Amino acid sequence: MAHDDSVQADVLISEVGPRDGLQSVQATMPTEAKFRWIDALVAAGVREIEVASFVPARLLPQMADAAEVVAYAVRQPGVTVMALVPNLRGAEAALRAGAHKLTMPVSASRAHSLANVRKTPEDMVEEVRAIARLRDELAPAVKLEAGISTAFGCTLQGLVPEDEVIRLAAMCVAAGADESGLSDTVGYANPSQVRRLFRRLRSELGSRAGAAHMHNTRGLGLANCLAAWDEGVRTFDSSLGGLGGCPYAPGASGNVVTEDLVFMFEAMGVRTGISMQKIIAARAPLAAGLPGEPLYGMTPDAGLPKGFGPFH
Amino acid sequence: MAHDDSVQADVLISEVGPRDGLQSVQATMPTEAKFRWIDALVAAGVREIEVASFVPARLLPQMADAAEVVAYAVRQPGVTVMALVPNLRGAEAALRAGAHKLTMPVSASRAHSLANVRKTPEDMVEEVRAIARLRDELAPAVKLEAGISTAFGCTLQGLVPEDEVIRLAAMCVAAGADESGLSDTVGYANPSQVRRLFRRLRSELGSRAGAAHMHNTRGLGLANCLAAWDEGVRTFDSSLGGLGGCPYAPGASGNVVTEDLVFMFEAMGVRTGISMQKIIAARAPLAAGLPGEPLYGMTPDAGLPKGFGPFH
Numbered sequence: 001m002a003h004d005d006s007v008q009a010d011v012l013i014s015e016v017g018p019r020d021g022l023q024s025v026q027a028t029m030p031t032e033a034k035f036r037w038i039d040a041l042v043a044a045g046v047r048e049i050e051v052a053s054f055v056p057a058r059l060l061p062q063m064a065d066a067a068e069v070v071a072y073a074v075r076q077p078g079v080t081v082m083a084l085v086p087n088l089r090g091a092e093a094a095l096r097a098g099a100h101k102l103t104m105p106v107s108a109s110r111a112h113s114l115a116n117v118r119k120t121p122e123d124m125v126e127e128v129r130a131i132a133r134l135r136d137e138l139a140p141a142v143k144l145e146a147g148i149s150t151a152f153g154c155t156l157q158g159l160v161p162e163d164e165v166i167r168l169a170a171m172c173v174a175a176g177a178d179e180s181g182l183s184d185t186v187g188y189a190n191p192s193q194v195r196r197l198f199r200r201l202r203s204e205l206g207s208r209a210g211a212a213h214m215h216n217t218r219g220l221g222l223a224n225c226l227a228a229w230d231e232g233v234r235t236f237d238s239s240l241g242g243l244g245g246c247p248y249a250p251g252a253s254g255n256v257v258t259e260d261l262v263f264m265f266e267a268m269g270v271r272t273g274i275s276m277q278k279i280i281a282a283r284a285p286l287a288a289g290l291p292g293e294p295l296y297g298m299t300p301d302a303g304l305p306k307g308f309g310p311f312h
Numbered sequence: 313m314a315h316d317d318s319v320q321a322d323v324l325i326s327e328v329g330p331r332d333g334l335q336s337v338q339a340t341m342p343t344e345a346k347f348r349w350i351d352a353l354v355a356a357g358v359r360e361i362e363v364a365s366f367v368p369a370r371l372l373p374q375m376a377d378a379a380e381v382v383a384y385a386v387r388q389p390g391v392t393v394m395a396l397v398p399n400l401r402g403a404e405a406a407l408r409a410g411a412h413k414l415t416m417p418v419s420a421s422r423a424h425s426l427a428n429v430r431k432t433p434e435d436m437v438e439e440v441r442a443i444a445r446l447r448d449e450l451a452p453a454v455k456l457e458a459g460i461s462t463a464f465g466c467t468l469q470g471l472v473p474e475d476e477v478i479r480l481a482a483m484c485v486a487a488g489a490d491e492s493g494l495s496d497t498v499g500y501a502n503p504s505q506v507r508r509l510f511r512r513l514r515s516e517l518g519s520r521a522g523a524a525h526m527h528n529t530r531g532l533g534l535a536n537c538l539a540a541w542d543e544g545v546r547t548f549d550s551s552l553g554g555l556g557g558c559p560y561a562p563g564a565s566g567n568v569v570t571e572d573l574v575f576m577f578e579a580m581g582v583r584t585g586i587s588m589q590k591i592i593a594a595r596a597p598l599a600a601g602l603p604g605e606p607l608y609g610m611t612p613d614a615g616l617p618k619g620f621g622p623f624h
Contacts, residue, residue, distance in 0.1 A: 158619030188617040190579035191538050219572035219610040220579075223534040226503050260531035267502035267532075298531040305500040307470030 009273035011265055012048055012235040014211060015041055015258055017286070018069070019050040019084050021243030022062045024254065025293055031065045033289025035072050040285045041240070042076045044278035049073060050082040050103065050237075054090035070097040082145075086117065091131040092138075101143040102135070104128055105183070106172055108165045109154035112185075121164075125171045132176025145210055146172030146180040151197065153188030166200050173208050181210030181235070184224065187217020187245075187254070191227035198231040211235035214256050215245050216296075221256035222264055229270070236261060240279070240286055242296030257297040259283075266309065276304060321585035323577055324360055324547040326523060327353055327570055329598070330381070331362040331396050333555030334374045336566065337605055343377040345601025347384050352597045353552070354388045356590035361385060362394040362415065362549075366402035379409040386410045394457075398429065403443040404450075413455040414447070416440055417495070418484055420477045421466035424497075433476075437483045444488025457522055458484035458492040463509065465500030478512050485520050493522030493547070496536065499529020499557075499566070503539035510543040523547035526568050527557045528608075533568035534576055541582070548573060552591070552598055554608030569609040571595075578621065588616060 018038065022029055029037075034051075041049055051073045052066035066083065073081040082101040083094040094102055106124040107113035113121050128146055135142050151165045169180035182197055194212070201209040212228035212235070214221050225236055238256040239245065245254020262274045280300045287295060330350065334341055341349075346363075353361055363385045364378035378395065385393040394413040395406040406414055418436040419425035425433050440458055447454050463477045481492035494509055506524070514521040524540035524547070526533050537548055550568040551557065557566020574586045592612045599607060 153617055153619075155618055158617070186617075187614060190576060192580040192582075217610060217614045218575055219569065220534055220576055222532055223538045223576060226535045226538060257531065263530055264502060264532055264535060268504040270504075298529065302499060302529045305465055305470070305498075306467055307465075 008271055009047070010234070010271045011229070013046065013258060013262060013265075013272050013274060014048040014050065014082070014235055014237045015046045015240060016050040016213070016237045016255065017239040017241070017243045017258070019053050019063075019082075020237075020245060020255060021239045021241070023053055023060050024244035025062070025290060027290055027293065028062045028064075029289040031068055033285065034065070034069050036285040037282065037289055038069075038073050038076065040278070040282035042079050044282050045272070045274040046279070047078060047273060048080040048082060048101075048235075050084060053084040053086070054094045054097075055086055067093060067097040070094065070099050074098045074100065085131065087127055088130045088134060091134055095135060095138045095142060099142065101145065102131065103145045103147050104131060104177070105147045105149045106168060107149045107154075107185075108168050109150040109157050109160050111156040112150045112154045115156060121168050122171075125168070125175050128172050128177055129175040136176075143178045144176065146177040147183050147210075147213060148172070148180055149183045149185040151182040152184040152193055153186065155186050162197060162200065165197060166204055169201055170204050173205055177208075179208045179210035180205060181213060181237075183213035183237075184215050187215035187220075189214060189224050190220060191223050194224045194227040195231050198228050198233055202232055209233070211237055213237035215254050216242065216256050217245070217254060222260060225256060225261060226264070229265075241283055243286070243290075243293070259297040259299045263299040263304075267305075276308070320583055321359070322546070322583045323541070325358065325570060325574060325584050325586060326360040326362065326394070326547055326549045327358045327552060328362040328525070328549045328567065329551040329553070329555045329570070331365050331375075331394075332549075332557060332567060333551045333553070335365055335372050336556035337374070337602060339602055339605065340374045340376075341601040343380055345597065346377070346381050348597040349594065349601055350381075350385050350388065352590070352594035354391050356594050357584070357586040358591070359390060359585060360392040360394060360413075360547075362396060364406075365396040365398070366406045366409075367398055379405060382406065382409040382411050386412065397443065399439055400442045400446060403446055407447060407450045407454060411454065413457065414443065415457045415459050416443060416489070417459045417461045418480060419461045419466075419497075420480050421462040421469050421472050423468040424462045424466045427468060433480050434483075437480070437487050440484050440489055441487035448488075455490045456488065458489040459495050459522075459525060460484070460492055461495045461497040463494040464496040464505055465498065467498050474509060474512065477509060478516055481513055482516050485517055489520075491520045491522035492517060493525060493549075495525035495549075496527050499527035499532075501526060501536050502532060503535050506536045506539040507543050510540050510545055514544055521545070523549055525549035527566050528554060528568050529557070529566060534572060537568060537573060538576070541577075553595055555598070555602075555605070571609040571611045575611040575616075579617075588620070
C-alpha cells in the first residue's frame with residue numbers, strides 16, 4: 001500500500017537515507033541492518049522512504065540487495081516505498097520488485113548529464129517516456145517522479161538557465177511523469193532562487209510540481225526548505241543523520257538532516273506526522289548498520305526545547 | 313567614526329565574535345591577536361563589530377583588555393565599534409573607552425534574569441534608563457541598543473510569553489534605548505515565531521525595532537535569519553567561525569556563522585558589503601589567536617559555487 005492518508009500531516013518528509021545516504025558511503029550496510037533501520041523510520045511515522053537504487057551491483061555494491069529491500073519495505077504498514085531508477089532496465093527491476101513509486105533523475109545541466117550518464121537531457125526525457133509506458137503496462141498504480149537534478153547550478157557548467165530547468169520539468173511531465181521535483185544536487189541553491197524556481201514550477205505544472213530535494217553543503221539546507229515551503233512545496237527530501245549527498249568536510253553534511261527538518265516544521269506548528277523522539281531514536285539502527293560513519297544533525301545533540309509540544 | 317554609509321549594502325552584518333565568541337571559549341586571546349582579527353574583519357568590509365564586554369576581569373578574563381580593544385577598533389576606518397555593557401558601571405567604562413554603540417542585554421525570561429544577574433526584567437529597564445542618562449551626559453552621539461535575550465524561549469522557564477517580550481522591548485525604548493533587538497539566546501526559535509515576533513516588534517517600535525541575534529543550536533540559524541529578513545529586519549548578529557553561543561557538541565555551533573550568513577545573502581543578491589573571499593580569509597587570524605579551537609561554517613569548506621558573482 002502507499003502512505004496512510006489518515007495521518008494528520010501538513011507536509012510529507014521523504015526519507016532518502018537508505019538510497020542517497022547509503023550509496024554515498026564507502027561501507028555497505030548489511031541487508032538485515034537496512035530492515036531494522038526501515039522499521040525504525042516507519043515506527044517514527046515516516047510515510048515515504050526511498051529505499052534503494054536499481055543500478056547494476058558492480059557499480060554500486062551498496063545497492064545489490066535493492067529488490068530484497070523493496071520487497072521487505074512494502075510489507076510495512078503506511079509507507080510509500082520509492083526506488084531510484086536511472087534507466088528503463090532499472091525501472092523494470094524496481095516495478096517487478098513491487099516499488100510504489102519510482103524516481104528518475106534527469107539533469108538540467110547538459111555538461112553534468114553527459115558526464116554522468118553520457119546522455120543529453122532530451123535523451124533522458126525519452127527514457128522517462130519509455131519508463132512511463134512500461135509502468136502503464138506492468139503496474140499502472142505506481143507513481144513516477146522526475147527529479148530535475150542540478151536545477152540550481154552545476155559544478156561543471158556553473159549556472160543552469162532557469163528556463164531550461166522549467167522546460168525540462170514540463171517535458172518530463174509531458175512524457176508521462178506524474179510529477180517533476182527540483183534537486184539542488186551540488187548545494188548551490190539560495191532561498192531567493194528556490195522561491196523563484198518553485199513559483200515557476202508550480203505556475204507551469206500546478207499539482208504536478210514535485211518535491212524539494214535540497215542539500216546542506218553550504219549550510220543553507222533548512223533556509224532553502226523554508227523558502228520552498230513558502231512557495232507551497234509540501235514534499236521535502238531529507239536524510240537521517242544527513243547521510244549522503246557528497247559531504248565535503250567533517251561537519252558538512254550533504255543532504256538536509258531529517259531530524260533538524262522535522263524539528264523546524266514541528267516547531268513552526270507544521271505537522272510532519274513524525275515523532276521527534278522516535279526519529280532521533282532511528283539513528284541507533286542507522287549507526288549500528290554503519291559503524292564509524294559520522295552522523296550529522298544538531299537537534300539530536302542539543303535536545304528538544306523545554307516544554308516542546310505534547311505531541312513529541 | 314561610525315560606519316561608512318557610502319558602502320552599498322542592503323543589510324548590516326554585525327560581527328559579535330570578538331565579544332560573544334571569545335567570552336564563550338576557555339582560552340584568552342592575546343590582545344595583539346584581537347587587533348589582527350579586527351583588522352581582517354574590517355578589511356573584509358564588516359561595518360559593525362561587537363569587540364568587547366565591559367564586565368569585571370575577574371568574571372571574564374577574556375575581556376580584561378576591553379578598553380584597549382575598543383580604543384584600537386575605533387581607529388579603524390568605516391566600522392561601528394560596539395561594546396556589551398551589563399550595567400551602568402560597564403557602560404561608563406565603555407563610554408570612556410570611546411565605543412560608538414552600547415548593547416545592553418535584558419532578559420525577557422524572569423527566571424533567566426534572576427538567575428543570571430539577580431535582577432528582574434523591570435530592574436534591568438531601570439538600568440537601561442540610567443545608562444541612557446549617562447550616555448546623554450558623556451557622549452550623546454553614542455547609540456544604545458537593548459538586546460532582549462531569551463526572546464524565543466528559555467532553558468529555565470521554557471515558554472516566554474510573546475506579550476512580555478514585546479512589552480519589555482517597548483519599555484527599553486521608552487527608557488532611552490535607541491532600539492530593541494531580539495535574541496534567541498538558547499536556540500529555541502523557529503521561523504514562524506521569528507516572523508510573528510519581529511512583525512509585532514516592528515509594528516510596536518517602527519524604526520526602533522533592532523537586530524536579529526539568532527543561534528544555530530538546532531541548525532535553524534539561517535532559516536531564522538531568512539524569516540527575519542522577510543519581516544524587514546536589516547541587521548543580523550553573527551560570529552566568524554560560529555564561535556561562541558554555547559555550542560553543545562562538535563559540529564553544533566552556537567552563533568550563526570558569519571561566513572554562511574554572508575554567503576546566503578550575497579547568493580540571494582542581497583548586498584552585505586562584505587567580500588566572501590576576505591571574510592573567509594579572516595578565519596586565519598582568528599585561528600592563529602585561538603590555537604586548537606574548533607571553527608564552524610560550511611561555505612569555507614565547500615568553497616564558492618562555480619561562477620559565483622564577480623563582486624566576490
